[in-house]
Amino acid sequence: MQTAHTLSPWRVCVAPMLDWTDRHCRTFHRLLTRHTRLYTEMVTTGALLHGDVARHLDFGPHEHPVALQLGGSEPRDLAHAARLAAQWGYDEVNLNCGCPSERVQRGAFGACLMNEPGLVADGIKAMQDAVPLPITVKHRIGLGKDETYALVRDFVGEVAHRGGARVFIVHARNAWLEGLSPKENREIPPLRYEVVHRLKQDFPDLTVVLNGGLDSDASMAEQLRLVDGVMIGRRAYQDPWCMRQWDRLFWEDAQEDAQEVGEEACDDSAISREHVEWAMVEYMERQMEQHGTPWPRVARHMLGLWNGASGARRWRRVWSDHSRKDDPVREVWDRARAARGEAVAHSL
Numbered sequence: 455m456q457t458a459h460t461l462s463p464w465r466v467c468v469a470p471m472l473d474w475t476d477r478h479c480r481t482f483h484r485l486l487t488r489h490t491r492l493y494t495e496m497v498t499t500g501a502l503l504h505g506d507v508a509r510h511l512d513f514g515p516h517e518h519p520v521a522l523q524l525g526g527s528e529p530r531d532l533a534h535a536a537r538l539a540a541q542w543g544y545d546e547v548n549l550n551c552g553c554p555s556e557r558v559q560r561g562a563f564g565a566c567l568m569n570e571p572g573l574v575a576d577g578i579k580a581m582q583d584a585v586p587l588p589i590t591v592k593h594r595i596g597l598g599k600d601e602t603y604a605l606v607r608d609f610v611g612e613v614a615h616r617g618g619a620r621v622f623i624v625h626a627r628n629a630w631l632e633g634l635s636p637k638e639n640r641e642i643p644p645l646r647y648e649v650v651h652r653l654k655q656d657f658p659d660l661t662v663v664l665n666g667g668l669d670s671d672a673s674m675a676e677q678l679r680l681v682d683g684v685m686i687g688r689r690a691y692q693d694p695w696c697m698r699q700w701d702r703l704f705w706e707d708a709q710e711d712a713q714e715v716g717e718e719a720c721d722d723s724a725i726s727r728e729h730v731e732w733a734m735v736e737y738m739e740r741q742m743e744q745h746g747t748p749w750p751r752v753a754r755h756m757l758g759l760w761n762g763a764s765g766a767r768r769w770r771r772v773w774s775d776h777s778r779k780d781d782p783v784r785e786v787w788d789r790a791r792a793a794r795g796e797a798v799a800h801s802l
Contacts (some may be wrong), residue, residue, distance in 0.1 A: 464663045465678065466683065466685075466705070467492070468492050468685070470494060470521075470548070472495050474495065478741070480492045480517045482734060482755045485725075487698070487701050491519050494523055495523070496524070497510045497535075499526030499535045507538060513542070521548050521590070523548040523550055525563050527573055529577045529579070532580055536580075549578065550564055551563075551565065551568055551574060551593040565594055565631060566631060568593055568596075571608065572612065575615075575617030575619075578591065582618050588621060591621070591622050592665070593609065593623070594624075594627060595646060597629055598631065610622055611657070621663070622657075622663070623663040623665055623683075624649075624662060625666045627640070640666075647664065651680050661682045663683035663685050665685035668689065671696065678704070692758050693758055694758050731756070731787070735784065738783045739783055756773070757774055760794065764798045765794035765795065765801075768794055769794040772789045
C-alpha cells in the first residue's frame with residue numbers, strides 16, 4: 455500500500471474553470487476537502503502585466519494546495535507571471551495548452567499551442583529558470599478530428615525533454631478549434647482514456663493526470679490504477695457534496711500522517727451540509743465587511759450544496775434570488791433554511 459509520502463500531490467485535483475473557480479469557489483471547496491489540489495481560473499499573462507495583480511492573484515492561506523493557471527505563450531511574460539505566482543505564495547504554476555475558445559486562439563495560446571511544442575518548451579523552461587515552483591502543463595490529446603497518437607506523444611516528449619516539464623494534466627478529448635463552442639468542446643469530441651494511459655506507459659517517469667468525464671468516485675478510483683492523478687471539473691462544481699469523502703477515499707494515508715503530526719484532518723463523517731452552509735455564511739459576512747463583496751457573488755458557488763437532497767430546489771431558489779441582494783446574509787440564510795425545511799416536511 456502506498457504511503458502518504460509516495461502519493462502524488464496531483465492525485466486528485468479540481469479543474470481550473472473560467473468564471474467559476476475563483477477564490478470564493480475555492481474557499482467553499484476547501485470546506486469539503488483538505489488535500490484535493492485546487493486551481494485558479496485561467497489568468498492571462500497580459501492581465502498580470504497590465505492589470506490589477508492583487509485582484510487576479512490574491513487568495514487565502516486556507517486554500518493551499520492551490521495552483522495558478524496561466525494563459526500565454528511569450529516566455530519572458532510567462533517568467534514574469536511565474537515570479538508573481540511565487541511572490542504571492544502559490545504552490546504550482548500551470549500553463550494552459552488546452553482551452554479551445556476563439557478568444558484564446560486570437561491570443562495565440564491555449565489548445566493551439568499543441569502545434570508549437572518548441573514554443574511551449576521555451577515557456578516552461580523560462581518559468582522553471584525563474585522560480586522553484588512546479589511548472590505543469592494542461593493540454594488535450596489532439597486537435598480537430600485527427601486522432602493520431604503522434605501529435606500528443608511528440609508534444610509531451612518535446613515539452614518534457616526540452617522544457618523540463620514533469621507533470622502533464624491531460625484532458626482526454628481532442629480540441630476542435632473550429633465549429634464548436636468551449637462548452638461543446640467539453641462534450642462532443644469523444645473521450646479516449648486509452649490515449650492518456652498510453653502516454654503514461656510511454657513516459658513512465660512523468661506524472662500524468664487524467665481529466666475529462668469522470669462522473670463518480672468509482673471512475674476516479676479506476677483511473678487512479680492507471681495514471682498518477684485525476685482532475686474533476688463539472689462534477690465538483692455541480693455536485694460539490696461528493697467531495698466530502700475524497701480525503702478518506704483517495705488521501706487516507708495523508709490523513710493518518712496529518713493526525714500523527716497533530717494537524718487537523720478532514721473527517722467526512724463529521725461534516726454536514728448545514729455546517730458547510732453556515733461556514734459560508736460567516737465567510738460571506740467577512741467578505742462583505744472587509745472588501746464590500748456582495749454576498750450573491752460568493753453564494754453562487756454553493757448552489758449545488760444540497761443537490762440530490764429533499765428541499766434543494768427551494769433552498770437554491772432563495773440563495774439565487776438577486777432581488778434579495780441587499781438583504782443581510784443571515785436573513786437570507788434563515789429564509790433558505792425555512793424554505794428547505796418546509797419542502798422536507800411536505801415530502802414526508
